[in-house]
Amino acid sequence: MNRLAVFFGSDFLYRFRTDPVAVGATVVLGLFVLAAVFAPWLSGMNPHDPAQIDIMNSEIPPVWQDGGAPAFPFGTDAQGRDLLSAILYGLRISITIGIFAVMVQMTLGIVIGLVSGYLGGKVDAFFMRLADIQLSMSTLMLAIVALAVFQAAFGAELFADMAIIMLILVIGIAEWPQYARTIRASVLAERKKEYVEAARVIGLSAPVIMVRHILPNTLSPLLVISTVQVANAIISEAALSFLGLGMPVTKPSLGSLISAGFEYIFSGSWWITTIPAIVLIVLILSINLLGDWLRDVLNPRLYKG
Amino acid sequence: MALLDVRDLVVEFPTRHGTLTALSGISFSVDKGERVGIVGESGAGKSVAAFAILNLLSRPGRIAGGSITFEGQDLTQLSTQRMRAVRGNRISMIFQDPMMTLNPVLTIGTQMIETLKAHRDISEAEARRIAITRLGEVKIPSPEKRLDSYPHELSGGMRQRVVIAIALLTEPALIIADEPTTALDVTIQAEIMSLMLALCKSHGVGLILITHDLAVVSQVTQRVVVLYAGRVVESGETGRVVHNPVHPYTRGLLAALPGEAPPGARLTQIRGTMPSLNAIPEGCPFHPRCDYVQDRCRQAEPALDSLDGHLVRCVRAHELMAGQAA
Amino acid sequence: MSEAAAMTRDSGRESGGAPAADRPLVEARHVVKHFDLGGHFLQRERPTVKALNDVSITIRRGEAFCLVGESGCGKSTLARVVMGLLDPTDGEIRFDGTRIDALGHRARKPFHRRMQMIFQNPYASLNPRRTVQQTLEEPVRFHFPKLSDAEVKAKVEQVMVSVGNDPGWGNRYPHEFSGGQRQRISIARALMVDPDFVVADEPISALDVSIQAQVLNVMMDTRERLDLTYLFITHDLSVVRHFGSRVGVMYLGTLCELADTKTLFETPRHPYTRILLSAIPRVTTEEMQPPGLPGEVPSAMNLPSGCVFHDRCPLANARCSAEVPKPQSQADGTLVACHAVEEGRG
Numbered sequence: 002m003n004r005l006a007v008f009f010g011s012d013f014l015y016r017f018r019t020d021p022v023a024v025g026a027t028v029v030l031g032l033f034v035l036a037a038v039f040a041p042w043l044s045g046m047n048p049h050d051p052a053q054i055d056i057m058n059s060e061i062p063p064v065w066q067d068g069g070a071p072a073f074p075f076g077t078d079a080q081g082r083d084l085l086s087a088i089l090y091g092l093r094i095s096i097t098i099g100i101f102a103v104m105v106q107m108t109l110g111i112v113i114g115l116v117s118g119y120l121g122g123k124v125d126a127f128f129m130r131l132a133d134i135q136l137s138m139s140t141l142m143l144a145i146v147a148l149a150v151f152q153a154a155f156g157a158e159l160f161a162d163m164a165i166i167m168l169i170l171v172i173g174i175a176e177w178p179q180y181a182r183t184i185r186a187s188v189l190a191e192r193k194k195e196y197v198e199a200a201r202v203i204g205l206s207a208p209v210i211m212v213r214h215i216l217p218n219t220l221s222p223l224l225v226i227s228t229v230q231v232a233n234a235i236i237s238e239a240a241l242s243f244l245g246l247g248m249p250v251t252k253p254s255l256g257s258l259i260s261a262g263f264e265y266i267f268s269g270s271w272w273i274t275t276i277p278a279i280v281l282i283v284l285i286l287s288i289n290l291l292g293d294w295l296r297d298v299l300n301p302r303l304y305k306g
Numbered sequence: 307m308a309l310l311d312v313r314d315l316v317v318e319f320p321t322r323h324g325t326l327t328a329l330s331g332i333s334f335s336v337d338k339g340e341r342v343g344i345v346g347e348s349g350a351g352k353s354v355a356a357f358a359i360l361n362l363l364s365r366p367g368r369i370a371g372g373s374i375t376f377e378g379q380d381l382t383q384l385s386t387q388r389m390r391a392v393r394g395n396r397i398s399m400i401f402q403d404p405m406m407t408l409n410p411v412l413t414i415g416t417q418m419i420e421t422l423k424a425h426r427d428i429s430e431a432e433a434r435r436i437a438i439t440r441l442g443e444v445k446i447p448s449p450e451k452r453l454d455s456y457p458h459e460l461s462g463g464m465r466q467r468v469v470i471a472i473a474l475l476t477e478p479a480l481i482i483a484d485e486p487t488t489a490l491d492v493t494i495q496a497e498i499m500s501l502m503l504a505l506c507k508s509h510g511v512g513l514i515l516i517t518h519d520l521a522v523v524s525q526v527t528q529r530v531v532v533l534y535a536g537r538v539v540e541s542g543e544t545g546r547v548v549h550n551p552v553h554p555y556t557r558g559l560l561a562a563l564p565g566e567a568p569p570g571a572r573l574t575q576i577r578g579t580m581p582s583l584n585a586i587p588e589g590c591p592f593h594p595r596c597d598y599v600q601d602r603c604r605q606a607e608p609a610l611d612s613l614d615g616h617l618v619r620c621v622r623a624h625e626l627m628a629g630q631a632a
Numbered sequence: 633m634s635e636a637a638a639m640t641r642d643s644g645r646e647s648g649g650a651p652a653a654d655r656p657l658v659e660a661r662h663v664v665k666h667f668d669l670g671g672h673f674l675q676r677e678r679p680t681v682k683a684l685n686d687v688s689i690t691i692r693r694g695e696a697f698c699l700v701g702e703s704g705c706g707k708s709t710l711a712r713v714v715m716g717l718l719d720p721t722d723g724e725i726r727f728d729g730t731r732i733d734a735l736g737h738r739a740r741k742p743f744h745r746r747m748q749m750i751f752q753n754p755y756a757s758l759n760p761r762r763t764v765q766q767t768l769e770e771p772v773r774f775h776f777p778k779l780s781d782a783e784v785k786a787k788v789e790q791v792m793v794s795v796g797n798d799p800g801w802g803n804r805y806p807h808e809f810s811g812g813q814r815q816r817i818s819i820a821r822a823l824m825v826d827p828d829f830v831v832a833d834e835p836i837s838a839l840d841v842s843i844q845a846q847v848l849n850v851m852m853d854t855r856e857r858l859d860l861t862y863l864f865i866t867h868d869l870s871v872v873r874h875f876g877s878r879v880g881v882m883y884l885g886t887l888c889e890l891a892d893t894k895t896l897f898e899t900p901r902h903p904y905t906r907i908l909l910s911a912i913p914r915v916t917t918e919e920m921q922p923p924g925l926p927g928e929v930p931s932a933m934n935l936p937s938g939c940v941f942h943d944r945c946p947l948a949n950a951r952c953s954a955e956v957p958k959p960q961s962q963a964d965g966t967l968v969a970c971h972a973v974e975e976g977r978g
Contacts, residue, residue, distance in 0.1 A: 015322070195757035198717055199821065203771040204744030206737060217761040347840035461928050491702035491867060493925050496911035500922040518841060521913035525920040545917040562845035565870030565914060569893065572852065573845035573874070579810045580840070 016298055026290040033284050037093040044086030045072060049252050056081045060270045078258075078273045079265060087258055088277055092284070094254040098168050099235040103227055105173025106234075110180020111223075115211045117181065118188025129185070132178035140175040140237055147171050148246040161249040168247055172234050183226055187219035221299040228292035232285045239281055255281045308335035309377065309479055309512050310359070316371035317351070317358050317536075319583075326583040328354045329536045331372065333610075336480065341506055341513040343523035343544065345559075346533035349580045352516045355533070356482045359514075360399060361389050377479065395425045398473035402485040404465035407472060408457040414441075414468055415453030418475060425476045440471040444501060463494040470502060480512040488517070499526055520559055524548045532556050535581055535591040542616035552618045552626050554596045590620070598622055655729055657829055657861050658691040658714060663723035665709055669933075681932045683709040685885045685940075686723070688959075691829075696855060696862040698876035698893070700869055700908070704929055705882040707865045711831045714863065715749050716740065727829070745775045748822035752834040754814035758806040764817055765802035768792070771824045791820045794857070795850050812843035816850060823854060831863045836871065848875060869912045873897050881905045884940040885932060887959060891966035901968045903945050939971065947972035 017023050036043060046053045058081035064074050075084035113132075117125040135143075148171060152160045160167070191197060192215060200210045235255075241247035242256030243263075250261050255277050262273025317329040329351045336342045346352040357363050359374055361381060374381040377396065381389065393399075401407060409417055418437035422428065428436075434453070441449030444467040457465055466486060473481050483502065487495040503526050506513045515527055523530050524544055531541040532553065540553040551557045560566065561574035578595045581587060587594055593603040600622070608621045620626065665684040684706045691697045699707040712718040714725055716732065725733040732743050751757035758767055768788045772779065779787070789799040795816045806814055815835060822830055832851065836844040852875065855862060864875060872879055876893045881902065889902040900906045911923040927944050930936055936943050942952035951971050959967040960974055971977075 195751035195753055196759040198712075199749065199751060199757055199818075200759075200770075201717055202715055202744065202747070202749045203774055203825075204737075204741050205770075205774060214759050214762075218759070347842065463928065492869070492911045492913070493702060493907060493923050495913070496920060496923045497925070499913075500920045503920055519913060520841075521915050522920070524915045524917060525913055548915050548917075559841055560915065562842050563870065563915065564845075564848065564868075564874035565912070567874060569874050570852075571874075572849050575845040575849055576842035577846075579812060579843065 013298060017294075020294060022290055023294040026287040026294070029283060029287040030291060033092060033280075033287070034096065036089055037096045040086075040089035040093045044089045045083050046086050048082045048087040048090050051251075054081050060265070060273075062270075063272050063276070075276050076270075076272045078262060079270070084258075084273065084276060087253055088255070088280055091253050091255045091258050091277065092280065094165065094248060094252065095235050095238060095256070095281075095284075098165060098172070098238045098254065099231045101169045102172040102176075102234040102238070103230045105169060106176045106180050106230060107223070107227065109174065109177035111184055111216070113177065114181040114184025115188055115216060118185040119192060119207060119211050119215065125185070128181065132181055135175070136178050140172070140233075141240055143175045144171045144237065144241055145244065145246060148241065152246065157249075161251065164248050164252070168238055168241065172237050175237075176230065176233070179226060179230060180223070183222050184219055187222055188215055191215050191218050225292060225296045225299055228288055228295060232288040232292065235281075235288075236285060255284075307378070308375075309338045309340070310336040310514075311375040312355075312359065312372070313375070314372035315355070315358060315369065315374065317354050317363065317367060318370040319367045321366075323584060327370075327536060327586075328367065328583060329358065332531075332533070332536070332538050333372075334531045334538065334541060336512045336514060338479065339506070339510040339512055340529065341503070341515065341527040343527035343530040344514060344516045344533060345518065345520055345523055345530055347518055347559075347580055349535075349582065350533040351536040352533050353484055354536075356399070356484050356514065356516055359482065360393050360397060361386075362393075362399075391425075394421065395476045396478050397480045397482060398476070398478045400466075400469050400473050400481060400483040400486045402488050404462070404469045405457065407469045408465060410457055413454050413456055414460075418453070418472055421472060421475055436475065437471075440474050441468070443474070443505065444468070444471045446471070463490055463498065466490065466494075466498055467501070470498070470505070474505060474509065474511070477509065478511060480514065481506070482514045482516070484516045485518070486515075487522070488519075495522070502526070520548060521563065521565070532559075535586050536583070537591065537619060538610060538617065539592065539619045540617065546616055550627075552613065552616065552623055553592075553620050554598050554626070555592050557626075558595075558597075598626065655693075656690045656726075657693045657728055658689075658863070659726040660687060660689050660710065660714055661724050661726070663687045663710065663713055663725070664721045665706070665713055665718060666721045679933050682935055683885050683932060684713070684720075685935070687882070687885070687887050688723075689880055689887065689890065691861060691863060692878075694859060694861055695877040696864055696875055698864045698866060698872040698879045699882060700866055700872055700879060701882035702867060702908075702929065704884070704932060706885040706932075707882050708833055709885075710882075711749075711833050711863060711865050715747060715831055716743075741775075745825045746828045748825065748827040748830050750815070750818050750822050750830060750832040750835045753838055754811045754818065755806075755838075757818050758814055758821075760806055763803055763805055767806075767817070768802075768821055768824055771821060775825045787824065791823050795820045795823070795854065796846070810843075811839050812846055815839060815843075815847050819847070819850060819854070823858070826858070827860070829861045829863070831865070833865045834867070835864075837866065837868065844871075851875070869909060881908065884929060884935065886940050887967070887969060888941065889966065889968050889970075890959070892964075895964055895966055901962070901966065901973050902970050903947050903972065904941050939969075945972075947977055949977070 058073070058077050059079050061073050061077045062069050063076040064071055069076065073083045075088065078084055078087065113128050117128045148167060151167060197210060197214060200214050238247055238254060239256030239259065242254050243260040245260070248254040248257045250257055253261060258277040259274050259281070262277070266274050312335065313333050314331040315329055316327065316331055319326045319328055332355060334342065344352045344355060358369055359381065369382050376392065381392065384392070415434070415437060419430065419433040422433040422436060437453060438449045441452055446452050446464065446467055460468065487498050490498065499522060502513070515523060517523060527544050529542065530544045530547050532539050532555065534555050540547060540551065540556045547556065548560065551560055558574065558576035562576065564573060567573050576595050581591060589604040589606055590608055593599045596603065602621055608619050610617050610619045611623045613623060613627055663684050664686055667681040667683055669679040669681060687710060699710065701707045709718065713720050720733055724731050727743055727747065732740060765788065768791070769784055772784050772787055788802070792799045792801070797813070797816050797820060809817065836847050839847060848871065854860060866872060873893060878891065879893050879896050880890045881888045881904065883904050889896065889905045896905065897909065900909050907923050907925050924946065925944055930943065938953040938955050939957050942948040945952065955971070957969040957971050959969040961967055
């Protein structure tokens, strides 16, 4: 109760309430997340179920255009799927991949960053050089190579089943250095403080000091990176799907929807690719605006998204 | 007429929780060539007073009342332009951190010469000659060479000497020094304070020394002003205040110094802590911590009483002075 | 070592056995500490800060041993070496007769309980994310895992009251307290495990004068009540005169003089000690005088030859710049490392 009261009386909440951009971004993001969570109840059909798709309904324009049907507010795609349902389900997949990929990054990054920063010396040098090497190659390049090799080795069918997990792992592993570096920088700053020496004087072991004392004091920069990194992961996923290395068309994410609709854009069915693209852009924009605001408020040094 | 006369100065900081009054009507004056100490603990408002005089209050702080008369003109009424001609020229400032004054990317010489040329119409060579003289006065070895040094090449003590040399460049009438030696070791403190004392005397410069250290004040200044919670609680001739303090707070501060008590004995302590600006007690702001408190202390704030030139803000000042209060 | 460990482990409240009373509690023998600054890997000679150069001190049971000196003299480094926060480059640390600087983490645990530390900065020495209760319970739960929750809580309350804190502070966070209150919480944390020996590293220098007295009084009370031995690090000689029973004066990583407090203040012998004493500001109307200490403290990366103080010393001669003075015992037991004192020059 006490903590809650402290939070509500805090400067943090005050600055949030008085910043229209932060409030706006949060509202938009909240709507997207709710839409993703309740997708099965909000959509007219299950776009992943081939039995519910009628090819005769293909390429119906959105409801505000001539020839639109009220059953399909955003129209349908080339297979006759309701675009709104596909977007809601796609949003679900995109956000899931984004969040879980970031959790993988965070876990790797926290462990490596804490150990590097606290132990220093050769361990630190090893991990930081590894991070340099990994950062010198782009995430997408690494992901493309990994996914292409997997697809070639195990076949497209298995790949389609495993796509979500593969995307989470690949995007997760490719971006750990961001976290590791930020955590390491915070650890280096924190470990010089006297409360860490006090913990050593008590006789606590290094792992206990790292997790119980140092880690909680490095969390505010983590919050900032996490928002930006979720956005980055969603973009990476969309890009990979667009390139055909991500979610299969049968279980489309936002990226695969954009990709699938792309070939129809000049045949007049512009909505198949444009509407998911707008959704993606608004989603990324709201996350990034929120992240920028958090960075301004919490002001962690050293991290440039 | 006094060189600097501060009358009923009020400084406020508006915040979203309401307006905080950092200084509620302080008055003091500095005569030409006089050294005055302003003493107080953190939160007493002593640095705010210095910044207010120089019109350097950080936003949203503002002077909400009173006047600051320096050499006949009211500084609170001056335009930014006119103020600039006073600040750094007629009044110099020395901060605790010398790097507040020194620019890390310019040599000492460049900074000194630029300061001089900004305030006076002189040639480069003339400015350089004055700079070398001033560096010599603050006892910096081989001042010609030091002109080409960058601040980071000097130790903390040397930097503070350079800052003093810069403060003296324009031959000001008043120097305001805010905790100039707090960050320094005792031997360097003694070196620098004795240097400042000698220079103020030889140049006839007035000095406002802002510090928490009553011992330093007693050895450097002629008059002292004790601040508590944004108010003057006692002021007078330094010797009188430190040897015969009247206000219970001043007495407490002096008794708390370990050097004055017999070894091993418990030190006299002032209970509690300085109130924060948003919770200043009713009546006399010191009453919750005071050993001489009476009911009337909780009712109304006492006025500053004059006991032949020694000002004390305490309703029991006469009793305390006569040593009758228990 | 193992019997010492067995002696104190989980031994509850009483402070470990009854060892010979005249054995010194803490000894630092010929401690050397050099910090490698890394430098460039192509540099042949890497820059090294020589923070401590052959320093020996002996702290007797029940005394308040003060180390004084100006910044960079190595007093805090020595405290950290004694506490095991830094490893000595050379020399050894003994606690109650046992050499502790080379012990492993497990073997050292009983000594962690018996040796505690109070830090300088009240704003950094408490973990901002933990409540006062969490901070105070941690050392007890670690060293006395068998205590029940109720016993731990009772212990916290007892210690909080003993240092003059309100036991109701438990659920609050450090930022809600003033500097003096935080410092008293830090003292409470150190006392939670019933230590024998407490190192206090400039515990009052960040506090206001009136608060300094409060904290110093608490430290003197606890010393008498709990029979503590203190190692008190400070730059403030007036605090030393008030608090200390013996004093070591350090300059540039060396011990210049070690004496009883009274003796040191009455008859300072080492030239540096004399200058240091003359520089203490006093409440007096005498004007401040320059202390007569020419130049500046040399860099610890490039120590002067011979006596480290010779280039600033009013009594220095050729021998001082050539030969390092050894601490010599005087008639009254004072140790002085100075050729001039030895030769009766000053």
